[in-house]
Amino acid sequence: METKTKSKRKKHPEQFKLEAVRLLETRGERTVADVAAGLGVAESLLHSWKKKYGSAAAQVRKERGGETAEEELMRLRREVTQLRQERDVLKKSVAGLREGPLVSPYELVDSEKAAFPVAALCEAVGVSRSAYYAWRGSTPSARELANERLLAEIRSIHVENEARYGSPRIVDELRDRGHQVGKHRVARLMRENGIWARMRRRFRHTTDSKHKLPVAANLLAQNFTTTAPNQAWVGDITYVWTAEGWAYLAVLLDLYSRRVVGWAMRKSLSRELAVSALRQALTRRRPPNGLIHHTDRGSQYASQEYRGLLHQHGARCSMSAAGNCYDNAVAESFFATLKKELVHGCAFETRSEAYDAISDYIENYYNAKRRHSAAGNQSPINFELANSGRLAA
Template sequence: METSGKSIAQLARDLGVSDSALHSWRKSIAHHGNQAFPGKGHQTELEEKLRRLERENEILRQERDILKKNGAYLRATAMMKYQCIFEHHQDYPVKRMCAAFSVSESGYYAWLKRETCQRAKANELLLHEIEQIFHEHRSVYGSPRIHVALRDQGMQCGRKRVARLMRLHGISARRRRSRVQTTNSEHSFPIAANLLNRNFTAETPDRVWVSDFTYVGTREGWLYLATVLDVYSRRVVGWSMSHERTEELVLAALQMAVTWRKPAPGLIHHSDRGSQYASLCYQSQLQRHGIVASMSRKGDCYDNALAESFFATLKAECADRQSYTTRIEARQDLFLYIEEFYNRKRLHSALGYVSPLTFEEGGEREKSE
């Protein structure tokens, strides 16, 4: 037998047979010579035996690996064995796993057919609920919020399963657009110190507010929106709209917040250093109500990131999804988004997936959920 310069031990390992078996075949060939194997037919027969031994050895190796990794399933029910086979069907042949677990292939495929049918029905029901929640919430929810809403309805399902169904059926929230700079800090008004230093947290309501304004496009021209947010609950506590970006725009939002919330003296009001907020009239109103002014550093949007984030969300979930003909149309839509949806219904990830209103009423979701 030609070994191609390899040792018997090496050749045995390559063929997947024992050293003793290979020694026996070699002695048989040396003893009988051409009389024992006259012609190519006997060599072909020997090669076939070697291939068969290799296949059997591979089968034994696979079954050994299966049992080594999943030996606990030997004492499990047939249904549990079928589930294990399904989870590993891409790693090992189904036939080998069925043999290792002592179950029939026909039984496994019958179970698989039933499971596939039941899963398809469950996915169809789940997809219907996903679509309903998606459309009820202005088509702005991604899989995390939809998963929370499903759990609130008593449906048990995994977040990855929700994400997979949404991806397969083209259900996705609209991406945010970039925002144009609107702050005019080229003025001679005094600038307040940055008291927040990007710490957007508060232990109780009406201790820290953040303010800013943005714009929404209509066919009549720009509509400007100013807001005041409570850092504690992320709730919009004051807002106003105008076709001009003047100090009256931001003053109206501040007045609404003060009238509605009646904050105690010492509240911190943070904004950018734009001329509208730095104006003498605006600052005098803050002082009148015992509110302490705080301002961002020049050109640093991250110093007022909470307000910036709200506007990015508002545009992605409301303004950028519409094409407004008039400013009145835009006003109505923005009002409904802020008061009916954002403050009362929208699940906020920073609040443990509850709405700002629910959070203020003491309905914080457990972080472990």
């Protein structure tokens, strides 16, 4: 007697559902069936998500004024910093009223300037900085002026790097620009003025390791240190949401400098995606025999075509132990950085738009400009040029 097996219902991430509702609400002349087909889901699912998320999503967008969640978080953190400063200033003011004769706003600013930024104090008590300095009958102190100039430089670096740098990297950038600054001073100025780096979110796996293809031993064994380029590469695949649907990104990084040596994007999670990234890396780097190529156990990497290409170029295949994310921590860390610094702050309308943004991030920012702690706080390209001299930028 034939028995029927119950198929598992596919689980969709919350973000996917919210984006699906947004597409449904802004579909224009497209039908519900068109939207469902584009997303690869049933119309009934779209209707149920619309019922559950539609009004809530619209309200959130209205309240945010078009902000992304990342932008809203950073704005709220700045506001919290400002409110805390104002609260503490007001506490000091009330305490002063109870303990003695009335003090003017200017006297309060003057008495608390060692504990709070002058700008924050003036704003809290409702006077301008110029009025305060005029009352004091003097110009700002050398330290105050230096802090204002330093803060302007910090803001400039923060904007140039699109809020991707926290205080440690900003300190390195300031020192490269000739400023002799301490890390605690920079961290304090950033904290007091609500300047924060973007937040990192949880990483989710993309590749499918449940297959019957042969897998390789773990040659890397979590040793992510090399002494020269092209001794070991690590790779992985992630996904990026666009209004057209998912796009998939495969990358390969050189452990020596953490440079992205090969990458590819496609609209489907296929073997060809991984192969394209590998071909690009092989063409760009021309590695010698013996290169260790490490990935997880995904079917894309275990395929005959992929492993054949590695063998053809004298590379040794290495794969993570089953279910051990730490074995491929460098590749996963890159994706976490990419998502934090670019993807989570964007709403891509098309896959082409996502491709262009990620291409610019990898080639013009991450490889060429972004400081990496594993590369001596230099960019991957600068680290290779300074230490090996064997590779052209």
